[in-house]
Amino acid sequence: MTAPDSDLIHAEGRIGPSFVNQRTYRRRRLMDMARLLPLLGIVLLMIPLLWSAADDADPVNMSDAFVYIYVVWGGLIALSLLFTWAIRRWAQHWTTEPTGKPETPSVPHHPSEL
Amino acid sequence: MWEQFREGLSPMSRHVVLVEDEPNITEAIRFLLTRDGWEVDTHADGASATAVIQSAQPDLVILDLMLPGKDGLEIVRELRDCETMQALPILMLTARGQMKDRERAEKAGVTRFMTKPFSNREVLTAVRDLHAQANQIEANR
Amino acid sequence: MASLNALILVCLLYVALLFGVAFLADRAALQGRSGKWMKSPLIYTLSLSIYCTGWTFYGAVGYAARSGLEFATIYLGPTLIMISWWWGLRKLVRVGRSQRITSIADLLSARYGKSNALAICITLLAVVSTTPYIALQLQSITLSFEIFADADPTSGFSEQNTVFWVACGLAAFAILFGTRNLNANERHHGVVTAVALEAVVKLVALLAVGIFVVWGIAGGVEATLAQIDASAIGAWQVMPGRWTTTLFLAAAAFICLPRMFQVMVVENVDERHLKLASWAFPLYLLLISLFVVPIAAVGLHVLPDGANPDLFVLAIPMHQGQDALAMLVFLGGFSSATSMVIVAAMALSTMMSNHIVMPYWLRYRSSRVSVSGDVRNVVLIARRLSIAAIMGLGYLYYVLSGGGTALATIGLVAFAGVSQLLPALVGGLFWRGATRNGALAGITIGFVIWVYSLLLPALGDGLLPADVMEQGPWGVGWLRPQALFGLHSLDPIVHAAFWSLGSNTLIFCLVSLMSFPSPIERLQGAQFVHVFEHSTGPRGWTGSVAQAEDLMVMSQRILGASEAQAFFDDERNRQGVRGGLPEPTPGFLERLERELSASIGAAAAHAMIGQIVGGSSVSVExxxxxxxxxxxxxxxxxxxxxxxxxxxxxxxxxxxxxxxxxxxxxxxxxxxxxxxxxxxxxxxxxxxxxxxxxxxxxxxxxxxxxxxxxxxxxxxxxxxxxxxxxxxxxxxHGQVQLNLRSVVLADVLTRAQATALTGIAQPIDVKRDGDREEIKLFTDADRLAQVFINIITNAQKYCDAEKPVLKISVMHTTDWIHIDFIDNGKGIDKEQSQLVFEKFSRIRPENAGGAGLGLAICREVMQRLNGEIEYFAHTTGSCFRVSVPIHQEI
Structure with missing residues (x-):
């Protein structure tokens, strides 16, 4: 199985080596989030399987189960929205993130500076 | 007769050909030498420089090392191959100040070698020295 | 109470509205003025809602009334897929776009060495598992008609007739809009827009019923929750096995269903639309299922015993005398069913014509491909017939099965069927070692087990004799369909999913490990698995024997005259040939093959080009x-x-x-x-x-x-x-910080032109390209401007024409934007032209002011921007071409 972010490693190679460890670090954590989100969803959705069912003495109320499922659902949507927002922000700022000393983008050399 | 002789060999004859492709440097040297009483001809192209110098028959040549069309050293060699030009004082200017270049220039037959950027006084001194030396040799002949 | 006639009238008006919307959208797209909203990610998200069919609309409440919250897994599965889009769907969509995939069969066929056997196998599986599903939609429409008819004794309602006419109407709609343009990659804007509209209608309808039930009948949220607890489904009663299985099947089906693949991958205009869909579609699912449990609980309470829970959604408003609401619900259900049927029929017809009809037709008339016959027409006819055939099958299934089976059961059976594609699909995308033989063996074994253990028993009596069900075939007990190898304590769905998918995956992996892939398979495998690294790959045509004319003739027949002409012209420009036809270079053949494969499928396109290029005697393989x-x-x-x-x-x-x-x-x-x-x-x-x-x-x-x-x-x-x-x-040294952002090319050029030519007494006359520059780029605008300034300044300095003119023209290919700077000077000597990008190389020293670093810097900048800068000798002067990749973002 390939690493899902292999394309990013590639992009990294193109953008430039060394420094900006912070940037790479942030991106890795973002990818972790992408991978953890569905896992979190699965775990949360499996929790109801541990509840006592209708045949047992003290079954969980349907309304409670209903509220639980929909709250988890809404939470996952919110996290997904957050992730989308994070990568959009990242796409805009990943190259200009401060890395210690601010580097002013060098002005294109003008032929007629007079 | 006397008049002609005087004109040809007179220490007063001060004619210089300047071969240099940077117009601003040309202008600076021309200004300096003209004020010092020289008649200055300028030329910017390497390929035709030899012919121009030969036809001008100057008392002194100031030559840039890196010229468009032809290398300055090549021009020096061509001039030295020509019989009438063997004693012609050549002052070579170069922006590449490595020892290697100086040796090669001396080997090719350059009389004096000067690295850019130079002071105006250096140039004037060099030009006067070279001219005086040449006249000395000419007189001793 | 609305009369049946009024209902039919409303129905027809609604269909006419859909026709109108689809037609307008199609025409707008054709004229290239498809507005922003048509290409918006919102339309894409809404079109995904064809996942919610009549089964969702009516059946979900029935499902909830029978088994409580288990129904939610059907929506939670896709939610999990959507929120993992970054490393799942994104790759699928990227592959689909870069390989011009037209269907899921095409995708797997292309991945596994363009194997047509595999494509046929998948097409069959898709048809078999979709047919009952289509029947189900016909049934839901008919049932909803029936409920109105029952209330209106004057109508001469006939179930059979209704089903027949509904099927005909849907087939007509699908044919009209699904097969108008042939190139499946041009996408069906009309259908997608209509589907998006239907998505809104069904959501609004269900929400309206839900709100009515919660606040109109039960009396508020608290009261509703209390009523839920008091009802027959008042306690948590989910079987762990079924909960997990349905969650998994729904997730798998969401990506494997042919119709989902169609809207999600094929109709995808822009990969970035996934960003919005990743949270908006789960939200849609949440909203559409939010009121299912309340409706079920209230329905069980309010409606008389014995009422069909599958129709609670419609029965409650009718029972309460809410005619307008009932009408809205009817339209919602109608929307759910129609949109699913239309897209499914379209997707299946593409598969059938590309992988079954076309290859056989081509083989049948193999010797005359470029001489006679209009392939375009054949493809269109094949697709139309396929749609008709699929609808016919659905109708037949409905008539034969007599309807009646609980809706949810059939839905799950279909899910389990298409899920058989999952191992081959996931393996194909993430595992380079997956082979064609593995995929074929896995899918076949999974399919067979699914048919035997789930489909046949679900079809009811007669198909499998009772003694086979009870004692196993020939009395062999451990082969009993619902208790294979003695596993008899499991729920049928869980049992079938376990055995079919388990053996499918196992066989797929084993055979893949043992078999050796063909070279094409290995190349395609690499391209799929590493799709983000190389969107164009090494697979190519080696022969330049092909005659350009023959290729042209063939392409005209398949793509249509004007499109073929445009494609060839584009290629000619790329090659820089003036007049005539482009050279059949390997690159060109590869692009042509991709273009054709969008119309007739990868395998057929490969075969056709093979015939012309190599007289089909020497294939690339x-x-x-x-x-x-x-x-x-x-x-x-x-x-x-x-x-x-x-x-x-x-x-x-x-x-x-x-x-x-x-x-x-x-x-x-x-x-x-x-x-x-x-x-x-x-x-x-x-x-x-x-x-x-x-x-x-x-x-x-x-x-x-x-x-x-x-x-x-x-x-x-x-x-x-x-x-x-x-x-x-x-x-x-690569220590440059790029400031990447979205910019419009025209702005960058304008800025560069202003900077380069300000303060110059006689500026060079710059001719620009106008509208064609209105392209959005994701790049570093300052750096790109720096390159442009350099080129323009050079033109100003070195162009020696009497009236210097600099023409800036923009060319657009799928992956690149080429910006050409052509001046009318005498150009650069051939020897020097090879050195222009070297450091300290001056083109003409006599009138230079710079150090000769400008173009060297340009070259470095373009490398950083993943682009290129090249020099061409042009007939009228020198030409600098700056190429910028279009897709850069992520």
């Missing part, structure tokens, strides 16, 4: 095989020599690295010497004139000013040079 064998022989013989060569190798490596060091050192010396020269030259002027100004007295004021100006100019030149050197060194 053969060439690859030969190359492969050669490589093996070489490998063998080289092994024998290894020992003796190893020593020599080490020595050579040492020599090489020594040489390299010397070379680097020499390069460094040369560079320093150059820099020193370039720095000393302006210094000389500055020093000389400043001394003149200092030493000479009584100078004229004009002279003084002029000399001061020279000093100023030369110091600027010095600064510029230092800037350039620093810039270049930063670029070369």
């Amino acid at each position: 053969d060439l690859m095989a030969v190359a492969d064998e050669t490589a093996q022989i070489l490998e063998y013989s080289s092994k024998l020599e290894t020992q003796s060569t190893e020593l020599a190798d080490t020595a050579r490596q040492l020599r090489d690295s020594n040489e390299k060091l010397t070379q680097i050192s020499a390069q460094k010396d040369a560079f320093l010497s150059q820099v020193s020269h370039e720095l000393r030259t302006p210094m000389t002027s500055i020093r000389a004139f400043s001394e003149i100004l200092r030493d000479v007295e009584q100078m004229q004021e004009a002279d003084q000013k002029r000399y001061a100006a020279i000093i100023h100019d030369e110091s600027l030149r010095l600064t510029r040079l230092l800037d350039d050197i620093l810039d270049l060194s930063v670029l070369e």
